[in-house]
Amino acid sequence: MAIGEEQDLEQYCIDTARRARCASAAMALVDTEVKNAWLIESARRLREAQSDVLAANQLDVEAAPGFGLTSAQTDRLRLDAARLEGIAAGLEDVAALPDPIGETIETTTRPNGLEIAKVRVPLGVVFFIYESRPNVTADAAAICLKSGNAVILRGGKEAAHSSRAIVEILQAVAEEKGLPADALQLVSVADRAAVGHFLRQADDIDLAIPRGGQALIRRVVDEATMPVLKHLYGNCHVYIDASADAEIAQRVTVNAKCQRVGVCNACESLVVHAAVAPQLLLPICQALMAQGVEIRGDQAACGLIDGARLATEQDYFEEYLAPIISVKTVASLDEAIQHINRYGSHHTDAIIASDEAACRKFAAAVDSAAVMINASTRFNDGAMFGLGAEIGISTDKLHARGPCGLKELTSYKYVVSGNGQIRE
Amino acid sequence: MAIGEEQDLEQYCIDTARRARCASAAMALVDTEVKNAWLIESARRLREAQSDVLAANQLDVEAAPGFGLTSAQTDRLRLDAARLEGIAAGLEDVAALPDPIGETIETTTRPNGLEIAKVRVPLGVVFFIYESRPNVTADAAAICLKSGNAVILRGGKEAAHSSRAIVEILQAVAEEKGLPADALQLVSVADRAAVGHFLRQADDIDLAIPRGGQALIRRVVDEATMPVLKHLYGNCHVYIDASADAEIAQRVTVNAKCQRVGVCNACESLVVHAAVAPQLLLPICQALMAQGVEIRGDQAACGLIDGARLATEQDYFEEYLAPIISVKTVASLDEAIQHINRYGSHHTDAIIASDEAACRKFAAAVDSAAVMINASTRFNDGAMFGLGAEIGISTDKLHARGPCGLKELTSYKYVVSGNGQIRE
Numbered sequence: 001m002a003i004g005e006e007q008d009l010e011q012y013c014i015d016t017a018r019r020a021r022c023a024s025a026a027m028a029l030v031d032t033e034v035k036n037a038w039l040i041e042s043a044r045r046l047r048e049a050q051s052d053v054l055a056a057n058q059l060d061v062e063a064a065p066g067f068g069l070t071s072a073q074t075d076r077l078r079l080d081a082a083r084l085e086g087i088a089a090g091l092e093d094v095a096a097l098p099d100p101i102g103e104t105i106e107t108t109t110r111p112n113g114l115e116i117a118k119v120r121v122p123l124g125v126v127f128f129i130y131e132s133r134p135n136v137t138a139d140a141a142a143i144c145l146k147s148g149n150a151v152i153l154r155g156g157k158e159a160a161h162s163s164r165a166i167v168e169i170l171q172a173v174a175e176e177k178g179l180p181a182d183a184l185q186l187v188s189v190a191d192r193a194a195v196g197h198f199l200r201q202a203d204d205i206d207l208a209i210p211r212g213g214q215a216l217i218r219r220v221v222d223e224a225t226m227p228v229l230k231h232l233y234g235n236c237h238v239y240i241d242a243s244a245d246a247e248i249a250q251r252v253t254v255n256a257k258c259q260r261v262g263v264c265n266a267c268e269s270l271v272v273h274a275a276v277a278p279q280l281l282l283p284i285c286q287a288l289m290a291q292g293v294e295i296r297g298d299q300a301a302c303g304l305i306d307g308a309r310l311a312t313e314q315d316y317f318e319e320y321l322a323p324i325i326s327v328k329t330v331a332s333l334d335e336a337i338q339h340i341n342r343y344g345s346h347h348t349d350a351i352i353a354s355d356e357a358a359c360r361k362f363a364a365a366v367d368s369a370a371v372m373i374n375a376s377t378r379f380n381d382g383a384m385f386g387l388g389a390e391i392g393i394s395t396d397k398l399h400a401r402g403p404c405g406l407k408e409l410t411s412y413k414y415v416v417s418g419n420g421q422i423r424e
Numbered sequence: 425m426a427i428g429e430e431q432d433l434e435q436y437c438i439d440t441a442r443r444a445r446c447a448s449a450a451m452a453l454v455d456t457e458v459k460n461a462w463l464i465e466s467a468r469r470l471r472e473a474q475s476d477v478l479a480a481n482q483l484d485v486e487a488a489p490g491f492g493l494t495s496a497q498t499d500r501l502r503l504d505a506a507r508l509e510g511i512a513a514g515l516e517d518v519a520a521l522p523d524p525i526g527e528t529i530e531t532t533t534r535p536n537g538l539e540i541a542k543v544r545v546p547l548g549v550v551f552f553i554y555e556s557r558p559n560v561t562a563d564a565a566a567i568c569l570k571s572g573n574a575v576i577l578r579g580g581k582e583a584a585h586s587s588r589a590i591v592e593i594l595q596a597v598a599e600e601k602g603l604p605a606d607a608l609q610l611v612s613v614a615d616r617a618a619v620g621h622f623l624r625q626a627d628d629i630d631l632a633i634p635r636g637g638q639a640l641i642r643r644v645v646d647e648a649t650m651p652v653l654k655h656l657y658g659n660c661h662v663y664i665d666a667s668a669d670a671e672i673a674q675r676v677t678v679n680a681k682c683q684r685v686g687v688c689n690a691c692e693s694l695v696v697h698a699a700v701a702p703q704l705l706l707p708i709c710q711a712l713m714a715q716g717v718e719i720r721g722d723q724a725a726c727g728l729i730d731g732a733r734l735a736t737e738q739d740y741f742e743e744y745l746a747p748i749i750s751v752k753t754v755a756s757l758d759e760a761i762q763h764i765n766r767y768g769s770h771h772t773d774a775i776i777a778s779d780e781a782a783c784r785k786f787a788a789a790v791d792s793a794a795v796m797i798n799a800s801t802r803f804n805d806g807a808m809f810g811l812g813a814e815i816g817i818s819t820d821k822l823h824a825r826g827p828c829g830l831k832e833l834t835s836y837k838y839v840v841s842g843n844g845q846i847r848e
Binding site for chain 1: 449453543545631651653671808810822825826838841843847
């Protein structure tokens with residue numbers, strides 16, 4: 001698509017959003033069987049089209065250096081037979097999940113005989129903006145349509161060919177299976193201004209979901225005129241209580257920090273009760289350093305750990321996404337809670353403790369989407385929680401918090417049945 | 425409070441929001457018994473202070489002409505012994521409602537032994553901006569605090585003395601009963617700019633709820649940097665299907681339009697299937713006209729009703745809040761659904777029909793917070809739905825839709841319990 005002028009671009013975005021709105025009315029009424037048939041046949045056709053999809057992906061991989069992608073980023077962009085199989089299997093997994101739409105959430109009968117049912121319905125139109133790997137294109141389409149929504153996908157330009165190849169297959173099958181035209185649309189212009197135009201279409205888009213770095217998310221929050229469901233960042237803590245089991249403390253801390261350093265639910269900060277710091281901190285930090293982790297501690301921590309460097313206050317605010325950890329010693333559970341609520345990002349925080357009262361207090365007072373008791377922060381994830389597919393992990397408190405699967409992309413309506421009741 | 429400069433005003437708003445944020449952490453942990461004791465004792469003390477509250481209200485009533493209030497508006501502002509008793513009883517009603525906080529919404533045990541509980545928690549800090557009667561001050565404080573939130577109330581200047589008198593009692597009892605200081609704050613400056621300053625405190629305010637006219641709500645939506653839960657407006661329809669019972673059609677239409685014309689769930693538009701319009705439209709419109717309702721119909725309707733005037737397209741978008749109704753004839757159920765989704769406000773729409781398939785289709789396809797089947801639109805209301813107290817009726821689809829009571833002012837967190845699990 002050639003866009004000559006800014007006005008044409010804006011009109012393209014307005015038209016795309018309107019088409020999605022029209023499609024969403026029909027999507028809300030599509031039978032579960034039709035949605036599942038679309039997912040299962042799309043999986044089959046993706047496998048069948050393997051060579052075409054991999055050829056399209058090859059174009060993205062070849063263009064990657066021109067976009068300044070690192071070799072690690074290019075590797076995440078690359079598809080092969082196994083990864084494509086993973087994408088296809090992902091569609092089948094979503095087909096196997098229960099359809100949330102039409103579920104009666106609760107019912108009441110009023111004294112006047114009115115029957116009030118709260119029924120789950122789709123949100124409507126989702127605008128999904130992402131910077132991620134090609135598999136996100138297929139996952140997002142599957143989750144949004146299975147939950148009865150229309151979706152406008154805006155993927156990163158780095159994966160443009162791969163995303164287009166995948167979406168073309170999903171769209172062709174959608175047409176065959178009788179899904180509404182335009183229920184799934186991929187934004188076909190690379191121009192950054194398009195995102196801004198979409199974010200002004202509050203009448204036709206019900207929800208914007210940005211997924212990517214903090215700069216993208218802040219831009220979407222600033223410009224959106226519709227609600228935004230966002231994952232801002234994860235500054236996750238492991239707190240080692242005075243009552244902690246030493247072995248669990250070390251195992252969980254090392255796993256939370258090292259199992260995968262670049263992800264949102266990785267541990268970025270270790271908080272240790274002063275009563276056990278002299279015994280526990282050195283072996284834990286030695287285990288971390290053995291895996292290449294740099295330690296940045298407060299005065300007390302630095303006094304206990306050879307090779308630690310003094311943390312600044314800013315360190316406690318940091319989401320490193322790197323092999324670095326901040327360490328803070330505290331005099332009490334209360335101080336730990338205050339520290340985490342103040343410096344953390346309300347994403348995922350863990351307590352290691354055998355004292356049940358301490359665990360309960362931590363779980364109640366730490367204001368985070370997920371609180372882990374004697375378990376790794378890395379478990380805050382849709383798949384690990386058994387939600388099936390997820391479109392992201394929300395750090396918001398409104399509407400949905402934590403991993404967002406099918407249900408989190410729905411709303412509800414009240415259906416009230418009577419036989420002529422009027423209000424006196 | 426004397427505010428000399430804009431900078432002082434901004435600082436006052438920032439400080440108020442920060443104090444609310446601090447209070448919210450403690451509010452989340454307050455026992456149900458303490459919250460209920462506060463509500464019950466506040467009710468008692470409001471009754472005890474009747475003469476003081478009524479004297480404060482008298483100051484507002486005397487100032488009303490200076491604010492340009494009509495006599496109907498002044499009447500709504502006026503408190504008397506019966507209305508004050510209603511406010512006190514409202515607090516007791518909230519005390520009797522179950523506390524949503526701490527409820528385990530669902531639990532799962534994962535194959536690795538992790539126990540995942542989804543637990544209801546407060547939202548945090550609510551900023552409530554309203555233009556309403558003095559009873560809203562007490563209702564909003566009760567609902568927000570019972571659901572574990574801190575609240576900043578910004579009432580209309582017309583009710584400033586009444587609101588202050590009520591809040592001072594609630595605050596005094598809060599202190600006695602051990603609620604966190606600043607859990608309940610009333611904005612003490614009349615300056616309109618204060619609202620703008622609060623709407624920029626997204627770090628310290630989790631949710632803004634405007635309640636009032638469309639101008640107020642649009643201002644809050646435009647300026648807010650935090651999520652907004654809003655009731656925009658109600659352009660509600662009654663659709664009379666070809667299968668409608670004539671008696672029910674007339675009874676419900678007259679009730680929906682006339683029982684109280686100035687409210688959001690009153691009917692503003694009548695949609696009639698052409699097959700029954702010749703029989704039903706005239707008697708229904710005569711019954712409406714007998715109650716002083718003006719009829720604005722399309723060509724077909726005007727041909728059937730003496731004294732009807734021709735509607736413009738704009739009429740179908742109107743929320744009259746007045747004794748006027750638009751009338752549209754349609755050739756099919758599908759046309760009725762399209763008309764309502766296009767011109768309506770997604771608030772409350774009713775179908776009168778004996779054909780169950782038509783009722784099911786209407787309920788599924790009309791995209792409104794509440795769909796009434798053979799019942800008046802006037803039932804879309806927290807009290808009528810049995811929710812107990814409500815803070816408003818949401819026309820949003822995210823987070824909460826329809827009447828918002830205690831549960832709708834909550835979020836949830838995941839509490840995950842293990843015994844040392846790590847992610848492989």
